[in-house]
Amino acid sequence: MIKRKWILILLTVTTVGWLNAQTKTTIALDEVLTKVHESNASIKVSEQEAKMAKYDYNLSSSVFLPQISISHTGIATTNPLMAFGSKLNQEILTQADFVPSTLNDPDQIESFATRISVEQPLINVDGFYQRKAAKTTMEAKELQSQRTKDYLVFESEKAYSQLQLAYVAVEVLEKAFKSASANHDLTENSYDQGLLQKADLLEAKVRMTEVANQLQTAKSNVQNASDYLAFLMNEQGITTYEPAEKLTPTSLKTDTGSTLESRADVRAMDLVSKAYKSNMRADKMTFLPRLNAFARYELYDDEVFQADAKGYLFGASLSWDVFKGAQRFAKTGKSKAGYEKSKQEYQQYLSKSNMELQRALRTAQVAQSKLETSKLAMEQSGESLRIRTNRFKEGLEKTTDLLMAEALYAERQLAYYQTVYEFNQAQSLLTFLTKE
Structure with a gap:
């Protein structure tokens, strides 16, 4: 016992x-x-925070790197101004297009435009x-x-x-x-x-x-x-x-x-x-002005993804926000x-x-x-x-x-x-x- x-x-x-x-x-x-x-989870979190800060720094490189974009746009219009401009861009204007009745009441026209745009910051x-x-x-x-x-x-x-x-x-x-x-x-x-x-x-x-x-x-x-x-x-x-x-x-x-x-x-x-x-x-x-350069190369046609006409544009822009309230x-x-x-x-x-x-x-x-x-x-x-x-x-x-x-x-x-x-x-x- x-x-x-x-x-x-x-x-x-x-x-x-x-x-x-x-x-x-x-x-x-x-x-x-x-x-x-x-x-350790805390170490991994701190490492990811450091990576996020690094990507924020990489994001700030846009202050001196260019921005490049490409677009392709198609329109159909009977608007007098748009129709005349589209023919002009396509380089297909004829003497008959200057007849007042045609200018005022044009037939529908199709226009397809490919644009390559470049914007380059200079002084920011x-x-x-x-x-x-x-x-x-x-x-x-x-x-x-x-x-x-x-x-x-x-x-x-x-x-x-x-x-x-x-x-x-x-x-x-x-x-x-x-x-x-x-x-x-x-x-x-x-x-x-x-x-x-x-x-x-x-x-x-x-x-x-x-x-x-x-x-x-x-x-x-x-x-x-x-x-x-x-x-x-x-x-x-x-x-x-x-x-x-x-x-x-x-x-x-x-x-x-x-x-x-x-x-x-x-x-x-x-x-x-x-x-x-x-x-x-x-x-x-x-409070200081900003100086940026820009350029655009354009391709036009009345058929999709074609380029019978082309042109370019470049220049610089000096902008200054003098007053934006308080x-x-x-x-x-x-x-x-x-x-x-x-x-x-x-x-x-x-x-x-x-x-x-x-x-x-x-x-x-x-x-x-x-x-x-x-x-x-x-x-x-x-x-x-x-x-x-x-x-x-x-x-x-x-x-x-x-x-x-x-x-x-x-x-x-x-x-x-x-x-x-x-x-x-x-x-x-x-x-x-x-x-x-």
Whole structure:
């Protein structure tokens, strides 16, 4: 017959048994980073945004490239003016066509015209500045795409560290659970012999249950970290990952001499401001005239796709919109305000980035000092637990003191690895904030 204590244990740990039954996939950090670069949805979105900006820049090439079009038109008319003009274009006018009755009431005439038109911009100053703005925007989008990749590297390293920490917590708590179970057995034996009170036995059961609950949470964190890694790698389905590397402190980052102005996202903000400036200048240049050349080659006949008559036309057009109500004044004022706004946003972003960097430096220094302290505390509590366990077996230690020592050792183990995680994250954040 199963004892009552084992029923309690089974009720506690059965809910997490499915995690152990799942197939675990061992994965290294380099493999994670490779899959994130290849498949992450955010990276793909940023790359497409950069492509869209590139096509906008290509679109602006119309400011100096010609526009060529070909058309074929067929008409039938008895309109006096159109009929006379169509015959004239077809080069089929005769003396009889000048008779007033024929001019005023012509027979129906068919005309088919093939036209090849060319329009060549010569001087469009506002278009030149618009093209410059498009190029600057394209460069900014490329930098933003690069910064997105940098951020995903940082986020992937963080998620991988979370997975490592979760596995360490499971390992520590499994050992703590075994120890708590063994201490419970010793306490129960002593209680059965009348050497301990029932309160001591209940304390041992409570401790064992608490560790089982903590173990359940730790195993749940393993799956949570696995799910997030799968999301970053754009993997489908539910998979439990196991890190190929153990959680250990990384080397301290000391190279923080790079300037924030050279960072990809800061450079992108600066380029966005310059794009606003170019657009402002483009709006101002709309007050200047535009010079465009044009040419047209025409083929005429009274049958479709024939060309018995031909002619050409070429010239240049100087146009100047002297006044268009308040449209241009309002648009110029709005673009100037946008440029001033972008300058303020750039300065604000730079100031905020510098604040974040200084805070990350201080966090890294604090994490480094905490690392050695937490390691010593873990070693001390481990030695204390070993001594108290030996004394408890000999009947020289109270159950309460043993349970407290056991709980303290598990707590300091978890605290140490949590400090390692925080230390590594501080180094990773510094790398991210100072990456050019």
